[in-house]
Amino acid sequence: MFGQRFATCLSAGALTLVLAACAGVQPVAYSGIDAAHKLQPNLGDDRAKVPFAYAAPVVWSRYTQVELDPVSVYQGADAQFGDMKDEDKSVLASYAQKTFAENLAKRFQLNGQPGPGVLRIKVTLTGAQRTTPLVGQAMHFDIAGNLYNGVQAVRGGQGAFSGSVSYAVEVYDSSDNRLLKAYIAKQYPNAMNLPAAFGSLGAAKTGLDKGAEALVAQLH
Template sequence: MFRRNVVPLLVAAVAVLTLSACAGVQPVPYTGISSSSKLQQNLDDDSGKVPYKYASPVVWSRYTQVLLDPVVVYQGSDNQFGDVKNADRDELAGYMEKTFSKELATRFQLAKQPGPDTLRVKLTLTGAERTKPLVGQFMHFDLAGNLYNGVQAVRGGQGAFSGSVSYAVEVYDSSNGRLLKAYVSKQYPNAMNLPAAFGSLGAAKTGLDKGAAALVAQLH
């Protein structure tokens, strides 16, 4: 009897969690970034992590150095920071610059000036969601929350009440300013990543770690 009653309750709980997740931040082709007019909907991305992109034919192997611009915190009216405070935005921007610089250094020499074999990477932090205090961690121990997070982990989705980060990447040939690649992205931890659930910005920072690795993987 108890088991028969629990199943519909779990189904209902997971449905509620699904609805709450669908209401989360969805990146847009932010009007205030330089490449906005060139961004197109990314029909190859089922995960929603890179919903808009632009790419031109490039032989990435010809580039051996990278010039990384200081990370910009997006100020446009279509930003997606919600109630994230300015101090937290600045903290994430600083973390983003450090993380992407470190990851890019595994593939390129870090440059201080433009050159024919040098990429210029411009990063714009456009939005963030904080992990909901207490409930974000509780979902990893709650039966329905764990079930939902397990499903999300398999499909690459965002965990219940978990934080995230949204940003734009623009890659140029530094010698002539030609745009080679651009995209907007939303990143977050694996839904079953318990350590990332602690700290209001923990999930967003983990998302930036993933985003940095994803960028470098595309530049090989």
């Protein structure tokens, strides 16, 4: 019955509009972030996931160590957590601390003291969406849902009723606190990633894993 109704909406063209809304709001240049005054709209190919960014000329190979500040939860009025409970925000912040530290350790020596050759990185969670219970998983077993998710996977878009996470990254030279790089990002699993659809925070955690990997890739 559910699949028949879902397919009917698809054929009528309504599904596209409904699921577009499910993707949620796009991140903003959060006014309470220290680097907010430096952020500019990103015009690159990755602008859908990184809408705002700043970058100074940097030779990243000069840096061999990193300090990772404790991941914080953004408290500004323009935060995008919806009705997410504080407990869930704390769970995501703890997970972000873990996955960013693990990924940075593949490139840098962690816990460096401020000085030449040491980066200081600040990650701030600014928003998140939970995967819609039951519906998010059902989309992977419904014909119309799988069709939509397949298209989204090719486009790099968000899956139907899937969760996501938004965050700010600020990278400083620890010796003089000079801002080297900053950006706002939104991450989510591949739309066909079935395991990430289970658990209300599973998609957001997968997004943080992807975000941590993406950061390290940019610091080479």
